Amino acid sequence: MKPRVAFFDFGCCEGCQLQIANLEEDILKLLDIVEVVSFREVMKEHSDEYDIAFIEGSIERPMDEEALKEIRENAKILVALGACACIGGVNKLRGEWSVEEVRKEVYEIADPKDIEGNPYFDLLPNAKAADEVVKVDAYIPGCPIDRAEFGRVVTSVALGKTPKLPRYPICVECKKNENVCLFEQGKFCLGPITRAGCNSACPNHNSPCEGCRGYLDEPRLEAAKDVIEKYGFTLEEMLKAFNMFNFKKEGY
């Protein structure tokens, strides 16, 4: 029997689900190996009986935490889809301020009594990645996800294997693609510490890596520091770039 697959989304842009539609003709091949039983963005049918759950988005509210825990109980395998679910992504940027402060900034004209006690507005102190709430079995990183990597991970999960992600930095792919190093062009790039697997998508277009795939488990921080020193970047600039997808990540 084909494994039954369900997709769920939380706080995000739904751009990673869109990459599945963007597989174009290849979607048909994936449908050969899995049965999609729930995918609200594209189908009306829904079932709570699934083997593999894909989670897109960050967890913003206590009510979302509860929903995710329920999905975890139903699913045999839970896969985090995209930067928001894998590492929190841009949603974590709000952590620089208190919940009260960001709500005031965005909902300035609303009457405070409409917001207080309303579960829809009951925000967690900061957005969470999926694995800050439940156990995650596999990750498909990136903002958005890489379509080819999605295909590889789904195939491997459907076959009951544990998918492996690259353990080397973007620079490896970037060098192979013969790009001129962005540091040489006076730009600050997160390639040296970011997990490869996107085929250095941004540097290929002369644009610095923003770290959307998350940092390496064992980055060579000393070497990265040397690079930063050599090219004379300020700490403030660096931290802003660090924070975009990996807000105040420990150790950085």
Next chain:
Amino acid sequence: MGNVNINLHHVTRVEGHGNIVLNATDGTIEKCQWQVPEAPRLFEAFVRGKPYHMLSHITSRICGICSIGHSLASLKATEAAMGVEISEQTELLRKLAIHAENLQSHILHVGYLVAPDLLGVGSVIPLVGSHPDEVLKIVKLHRISNEMSDLTCGRTTHPISLDVGGFTAVPTEKQLKEMKQKLVDAIPDTKDVAGVVLANAGKLPNFTRETEYIGLVHDDEYALYDGDIGSTDTGRHPVSEYLDITNEFVVPHSTAKHTRHERDSYMVGALARFNLNADKLTPIGKEVAQLFGLKPINYNPYMNNVAQVVEFADSIAVSIDIIDKLLERGVKKEEYKVKVKAGRGISGVEVPRGILFHDYTINEKGICTKANCIIPTNQNHRNIQLDMEALAPTIIDKPQNEIELTLEMLVRAYDPCISCSTHYLDIKFK
């Protein structure tokens, strides 16, 4: 008769989360609500303190489907704030990018999300078996649209090469020529897909409610990238006056921000653009509109689906024109330097679902200190609610599953992009 209890939690085949609630006893409607329980995203709060060059990369993440439009609105607002000029080539390539997004989004909506309603199934998946030729044509058109996004932006979703002042990388002339050929070849497929929609257009309910339509207008073209704000009620207004158009407000029994201008609600999107700009369509756009008998001003919200088909055909023709212009003048990697200057900049861009505004204040260090984004779907929510209130009494005696489908199709016709709605919305009526 007329006992209805509909509580459709999380309407499917739309981007984001929305609920339809309709309760009636003996034909009397007690509750009719369009609710949106989407998680707040709070982008306007967290772009504060970020340098100008990061703004478009952060705000593109508001929406996966209209990430190109958000990037462009962001870049235009940033450039307006700092007084940055862009080259003719940059403007042409940006226009090509916005047409790519319009193509991608419209074919996704009409082909994957709306077609199942017209053909009486729950999703596109069974159509692969029952209508393989049509599905493959839709997939092909979708792929070509995405290839054009890749070509202009470096990636299908969340553009890489769009930058303040220019492009970090540009397509080669050879790539543009190949793209043009694909677009030319796509015209017959486009007409075939339009034919399939036409053959099933009778399934779109014949419901009209007069409302105001708002979208960009331009003297020389069917406006997407640039223009003034146009209203079918009040004419032309500069984009700088957008706050007088959107008039966000909070109703006492709701925590939501709504928008209204001349009437109690207004509509944005493909139908609004068509109603304002139909005379600026290319011949192929006009031909497809005629096929459906679509004429301005059309007050049937379900016809937004048809307006998207018209715009799809039109965007193919306009894209071919833009590529011709680019090839004629030659495409080269241009150097650009941006000088930081303090100021406030406001932009309006037409994204697939309607007019989008970004408004930034940037300080003398190039840091954003204040941001406001007004998203098309936010502007449509009140119009959806009022449509539902007008439509529900006319169908209340029908079987519940039919009422449910008619209301779902109404919401879907607006092609709502709910996670885009950076403001939380909760529309409740007593």
